[in-house]
Amino acid sequence: MYKAYETGFRNQTLSFREKFWGISFSYVLLIMILAVIGVVMLYSAANGSWQPWAWRQLMRFGLGFGVMLVVAFMDVRIFLRYAYLFYFGVLALLILVEIGGHIGMGAQRWINLGFMKLQPSELMKIALVLALARYFNSIPLQSIESIKGLLFPLALVIMPVFLVMIQPDLGTALMLLFNAGAIFFAVGVQLWKFGVVLLGGIVCLPIAWHFLHTYQKNRVLTFLDPERDPLGAGYHIIQSKIALGSGGVFGKGFLNGTQSHLNFLPEKHTDFIFTMLSEEFGMIGAALVILINFLIIAYSFVFALRSASYFGKLTAIGLATNYFLYVMINIAMVLGLLPVVGIPLPLISYGGTVLLSVMTGFGIILAVNTNRNINIGKD
Numbered sequence: 001m002y003k004a005y006e007t008g009f010r011n012q013t014l015s016f017r018e019k020f021w022g023i024s025f026s027y028v029l030l031i032m033i034l035a036v037i038g039v040v041m042l043y044s045a046a047n048g049s050w051q052p053w054a055w056r057q058l059m060r061f062g063l064g065f066g067v068m069l070v071v072a073f074m075d076v077r078i079f080l081r082y083a084y085l086f087y088f089g090v091l092a093l094l095i096l097v098e099i100g101g102h103i104g105m106g107a108q109r110w111i112n113l114g115f116m117k118l119q120p121s122e123l124m125k126i127a128l129v130l131a132l133a134r135y136f137n138s139i140p141l142q143s144i145e146s147i148k149g150l151l152f153p154l155a156l157v158i159m160p161v162f163l164v165m166i167q168p169d170l171g172t173a174l175m176l177l178f179n180a181g182a183i184f185f186a187v188g189v190q191l192w193k194f195g196v197v198l199l200g201g202i203v204c205l206p207i208a209w210h211f212l213h214t215y216q217k218n219r220v221l222t223f224l225d226p227e228r229d230p231l232g233a234g235y236h237i238i239q240s241k242i243a244l245g246s247g248g249v250f251g252k253g254f255l256n257g258t259q260s261h262l263n264f265l266p267e268k269h270t271d272f273i274f275t276m277l278s279e280e281f282g283m284i285g286a287a288l289v290i291l292i293n294f295l296i297i298a299y300s301f302v303f304a305l306r307s308a309s310y311f312g313k314l315t316a317i318g319l320a321t322n323y324f325l326y327v328m329i330n331i332a333m334v335l336g337l338l339p340v341v342g343i344p345l346p347l348i349s350y351g352g353t354v355l356l357s358v359m360t361g362f363g364i365i366l367a368v369n370t371n372r373n374i375n376i377g378k379d
Contacts, residue, residue, distance in 0.1 A: 014371065019073050022370035027299045031068075031347065031362060034292050035061045038348035041277050044255050045269040045350075053269050053350045060352055064359030071363025076371040079364060080134055080311050087131035087156065093120035094163040101167075109167045119353040121172045124160045126361055128176060129183065129318030131156050136187045137311040137376070144189055153184070168213055171341030175325050182321040183314055223339035239265050240272055240334045243279040251282030269350045271342055275334045289348070293327045303369035309376040312368040319361040326358070 014022070039061070042053040093111060097120055101108045110117040135153050136144070143149030157180040164173040181194070209217070226234040226241075243259035252258065257279040259265045268276045278286040297320055304316030323346065330345040332338040344351050346358040 013075065014374075016073065019370050023072060023366060024299065024303070024369060027296070027362075027366065027369075030292055030296050030299070031359075032065075034289070034296070034347040035065075037277075037289060037292075038273075040254075041273055041280075041348060042269055042350055044257070044280060045260065045273065045276060047261060048255055057350055057355070060355050061347075061359075064356050067356060068359040068363035068366070071360055072366035072370065074363075074367050076309060076312050076315075076367050076374065077376060079130055079315065079367070080137065080376060083127075083130035083134035087124075087127040090120055090123045090127040091160060091163075093118075094124065094160060096120075097167065098163065109169055117352070121160075121164045121167070121169055122353045122357040124164070125172075125176065125179065125322050126319065126357060126364070128156065128160060128180060129315060129322065130364075132180060132183045133311050133314035133318060136183070136314055141188065144187055150184075150189065150193075153180075156180075168216070169342070170212075170216055171329065171343045174341070175322070175329070175343070178325055179318060179322050183318050186314060186317050219339045219341070223336070226336065236266055236272070236340055237334075237336050240275045241336055243275045244335070247279040247282045247286075249283045251278070251280045251285055254280055256280060270344055271330065271340070271349065272334055273349050274331055274345050277348070290327075290331070297324050297327070300365050303365055303372070307368050307372045309368075309371070309374060311376050312371065312374075316365050316368045319365050322361060323358065 039054050039058050042057050043050060046053055097108060097111060101111055109121060110119050132153055135156070139149060157176065161173050161176050164176065185194070212220075222234045222237065226237050239259060243257065243265050246252070246259060247257075255261070257265075257276055259279055260268045260276040265272055265275060265279075274286070274289070277289065281288075300316060300320030300323065304313050304320060307313045307316060326343060326346045329338060329341065329343045330349075333340055333343065344354050346354060
């Protein structure tokens with residue numbers, strides 16, 4: 001299968017120099033600026049101390065930045081070649097989590113490696129994109145018009161979604177579904193099929209509600225009416241709105257956020273860090289972070305459109321959508337526009353696996369752009 005690639009495109013292999021100058025340095029700069037903002041906010045979250053979050057986040061970003069650069073210099077055909085192997089390897093890790101994963105905050109989502117806790121569901125966000133991109137790169141476009149042609153990619157989606165749901169991690173499961181949906185839409189799956197899936201989901205809502213955990217039901221009910229339990233389930237979002245409003249246009253100033261520094265705002269270093277940023281730097285600071293994220297997402301989709309490779313296009317679209325979902329869900333969540341689902345704000349929220357996963361995704365997008373003139377062709 002791959003001999004055809006290697007024979008037909010041997011002369012298209014880029015040198016290190018060509019790859020280096022093919023890197024989008026403005027894209028990398030935007031990522032670095034966002035990461036610096038994250039470290040600054042974690043420094044503030046610890047009341048002006050590098051410990052316990054800011055220094056670790058800086059070290060993790062350094063590691064992630066190295067991973068991003070290594071991945072960015074790779075030939076995009078390597079991702080195609082090992083897409084399925086990576087997918088099924090991560091799927092095996094998800095199964096391992098169910099057998100003997102680390103339990104934290106009532107959920108079994110991690111594998112304890114000693115020096116860090118690995119969350120395979122974050123890796124699956126990349127693995128699923130690569131697997132779907134490889135599959136749709138390998139079949140004639142006419143095949144997506146038949147139900148038979150969609151059975152295998154649907155199975156690729158359903159297996160990890162089910163495993164993530166029972167961890168339980170509803171937010172990540174929904175991200176996997178929406179991300180896969182974006183790829184299905186990009187390859188041209190007919191809209192009526194999306195309509196059938198949506199209708200089926202609506203019909204199954206009462207059944208799904210029955211299987212939700214109590215805290216998940218409370219999150220939905222609290223989203224609909226935050227005042228129903230102001231000192232319990234509604235406390236997070238109420239304090240978040242107070243902090244957002246108190247920041248005003250220009251904010252209270254660095255290290256001067258009362259809601260966060262007096263510990264009224266919970267999870268200020270992870271899920272609700274955007275709220276703390278808005279309180280200290282106001283609407284101006286919040287708008288700046290949104291603008292930087294918008295530019296990163298826009299760059300990513302432009303890279304996808306520029307790629308001559310169908311596999312590269314789908315991969316970049318999938319990873320760009322994945323990043324967009326992170327940002328959109330987190331910000332909408334802290335604004336009270338979506339239920340609280342525990343999705344962090346990438347590069348700014350404190351975290352290990354999420355940061356490395358996002359940086360790897362950036363590296364793959366950069367590789368797609370660097371190799372944009374290499375037309376891999378179909379299997």
